Amino acid sequence: MSRFRKNQDNEVPQVSTASLPDIIFMLIFFFMVTTSMKEVSLMLSNTKPEATEVTKLERKSLVTYIYVGYPLAAYQNKYGSEARLQLNDAFATVDDIQSYIVQEREMMEEDTRPLMTVSIKADADCSMGIVTDVKQALRRAQALRISYTAREVERMSYK
């Protein structure tokens, strides 16, 4: 009988926090792996348009980005308020696309070059004029796989 009552008066032992750092480290690794740092600092407005039928762009290394939008307020006195393009970290014109695509293609592995996809990240309020110009430039640059970046929504709201 007394054998079972031996520890009865002891306090509840403290929860050991020795494994806490390990748990946190695990979380860190998770976030480190899933993190994608912002590639460029945007100098123009970029409200994604909405769509329901979107597909994921799978391999990041195959994707080249072209941003289209209106310059942010800070850049407007220099670049005007008309819709413009941004390639990497600078404003560009439609004529720059061809050399940009060539340059990006050069940086890719030889065998993945045909799979190059250009993601057009255009502002929802842009007019099609500039987007059409971009598309024509891409056709001239032989970059035919494109993706119109959009935000996934459950239902479209049509006015």
Place this chain on the structure above:
Amino acid sequence: MAKNKVPEVNASSMADISFLLLIFFLVATTMDTDKGLARMLPPIVPETQDAPPVNERDVFEVLVNARNELLVEKQPMHMSQLKDATKEFLANPLGLATLPAKREVEVPYFGIIPIAPNAVISLQSDRGTTYQTYLSVQNELQAAIDELRNEISKRQFNKNYSELDEEQQKAVRVIYPQKISEAEPRSIKK
């Protein structure tokens, strides 16, 4: 002879340090993956080459003007009706003479079934159309094709199109190809 013990490193601050790192990565993380509507642009054709002749009934003409209004097969239409109209056109369930011509073709898994191999959607937008409208149109067309593909996959394989294997998807794509042609850009008069 006194055995000096190396004092153990105090590891209690480890948790704090790792918390700091954790918070940094939490803040720096952008989880949003890039999603969008995938399309293929047509290669540039030499100007001397004429466009291949197409039958009027095989073309589903969608025009969008600068005021974001739709004109589908010469009829004004609201965006919410576009998907059903597109489905009707591509499937042509009643075999109407105004909708695309059908031909009996042998398709793997499906046998000999009537399909409309020449049906094509022609999309033309104005330079003044807003991008959201253009993308909505693209989205509705895509939705129509996806729904048709899903319907036929469900009937044949009892699965959604995305769950089929490569070969089966190919067969479904033969029946409902994604043919969206975009006319060379020009301004549409109001």
